[in-house]
Amino acid sequence: MDKDLISENDVFGMLGKKRTAVYRLRKKYGFPEPVLSHPARYRRSAVRQWIDEGGVNRKSVV
Known part of the structure; x- marks a missing residue:
């Protein structure tokens, strides 16, 4: 197994977040x-x- 792969947990x-919060981070914050x-x-x-790179506060790349 690839050592760079980590589980969802x-x-x-x-992140200190749960599944729905991570889903929102994917959709809204890249x-x-x-x-x-x-x-x-x-x-x-x-x-x-x-x-x-700043997580939710990162600068968007245009």
Whole structure:
């Protein structure tokens, strides 16, 4: 298994959010989509980059 993949629960822990909040972050704030579904897996590097770039406060790229 790819060591960069993390579970949905790990993402919830990193963000301090629950499933519906993460869904809203994806739709409204450009949070990374899961790379696998059932069970959902996210790239740790993509989540970390999103956080490091400011998360919901990041500047939009036009």
